[in-house]
Amino acid sequence: MPGHGLGFVAIVGIFLAAGPLPGCSTLQGRDALLQADQIVEYEPGKYRLRKTSYFTLGSGASLLAAAHREAGEYCGKHGKTVRTIAEDTTDAIPLDRYPGALLLFECG
Numbered sequence: 001m002p003g004h005g006l007g008f009v010a011i012v013g014i015f016l017a018a019g020p021l022p023g024c025s026t027l028q029g030r031d032a033l034l035q036a037d038q039i040v041e042y043e044p045g046k047y048r049l050r051k052t053s054y055f056t057l058g059s060g061a062s063l064l065a066a067a068h069r070e071a072g073e074y075c076g077k078h079g080k081t082v083r084t085i086a087e088d089t090t091d092a093i094p095l096d097r098y099p100g101a102l103l104l105f106e107c108g
Contacts, residue, residue: 060089
């Protein structure tokens with residue numbers, strides 16, 4: 001005879017409906033997406049560009065190349081070239097992790 005009370009699915013549903021715990025997420029919803037693919041000035045004259053693919057197939061290297069192109073266009077509009085400060089990539093793991101790239105740069 002099945003037990004009475006809340007089942008596992010009901011308990012998980014309650015936690016999902018409650019949303020993130022306070023203090024556990026700094027950006028949510030639309031703001032998180034805007035920060036992900038926008039050039040953001042994090043210090044005077046220094047910029048950050050994060051690229052993410054929402055498919056669990058692909059490489060961070062292709063996203064990094066796209067980030068370099070976008071940074072080049074941004075600096076080119078100001079008559080300058082990109083100088084890379086740092087870069088990092090994350091490759092996808094199917095059904096586990098999205099690929100991503102982070103580019104820190106300045107225009108010079």
